[in-house]
Amino acid sequence: MTDNTPDLAAAAQEIVQAGQRLDARGWVPATAGNISRRLPDGRIAITRSGCHKGFLGAQDVITVDLAGQPHDAGNRPSAETLLHCQIYRLLPDVGAVLHGHSVASTVLSMLEPSPRILLNDYEVQKVFAGQETHEATVPVPLFANDQDIARLAREVEPYVADMPAGYIIRGHGVYVWGRDMGMALARLEGLEFLLACELEKRKLRA
Template identity: 30%
Template sequence: MMKKVKLAEEMVEVGRRLYQSGFVAANDGNISVRVNEKHVLITPSGVSKGFMSASSMLLVNLEGEVIEGEGRPSTESAMHFDIYKHRPDVQAVVHAHPPTATGFAVAGIPLDQLAMPELIVTMGTIPLAPYGMPGTDELPSTLRPYYQEHDAILLSNHGAVTMGRTLTEALFKMESVEMCAKILFTARMLGRVRELSDEQVDKLVDSRSFYGLKGAHPGKKIIEQRRKKGEQS
């Protein structure tokens, strides 16, 4: 019981930060966190993320059935459940509409240029998933190919979703997505995005172990693709 209450309070804080950062407006966005293997807490539909209470969170199973609480689960709950089913390591999911990153998603541009060391080490790249109708099973099906190697994904014409081992980690990744988008947008306006070399990226990817980061890293694939293009040209 205490764990559930604490997690619900953390969800309130994450929602407040998303709202104050301008990553969501009105009733946009949704947040969830695992309570155990079978159940998650998720934000209810039609509630502003800046004005939530811990008691408003819904306890649901991964089929979307409400176990505790009043109201309907978020309209994007299918996306959250699908992530949890395919990524047992993920403990929290955040979906928001950070303005600059969502601008890239609307323009059809992924955040996949290897230009910022911090992002390369932590998340590698942020792909753009094809458009899927919000609030339907179509949306998670467009994201599924990216789950295993990405903790942050842009949703075409929609927003972004991030995953973490904790609610705070998922929030921080959303902040990193927006910061990355702002920096790349500025560099594009200045006329050039200067990417790091393959060797520089290799060293950054290898440094992940120093920071205790594990798992697949999408930067490796992009390096391989760049090298193949170089060999073919």
């Protein structure tokens, strides 16, 4: 970490606990995924590059600005930090962002030929913002994977304000967010449950 302020310490604790939760569910294998939290002063607390999310410590949480630049030049954020910062920049009410690499999100996004996965008639979809009934369809946009994260961010940006369930990078993983870490975790768990259901349905149809 770059300092010992109470806000950063609290955010680091939330991030560590979230990492353990995601790891226990198999959503962040090896060193995959990243977790972030907006601080009251506008900085972004985020996992350091190359850390296993199930074994995070406070020292594995660093801070960056909204352009993704670390406040301590010796700290190396993930290349995907820009995608977190983009959400915080465009959605000022967002307080936490989660990125995971589950089997369901990876496989479904590689199989689905259309630009989105459609979720409908599931009770659990009410976890997403604006959803009050199972009798609705929730789209989850799909974007092509790209090692040029700045270019990928430009592809995603026009859609950020209208993605209540987050989005998926094909063959890569999900991005989900919420006003705080609890909400972000609930939305991620809801989305992962629904994606697992969709994958099971496709297996049964085969």
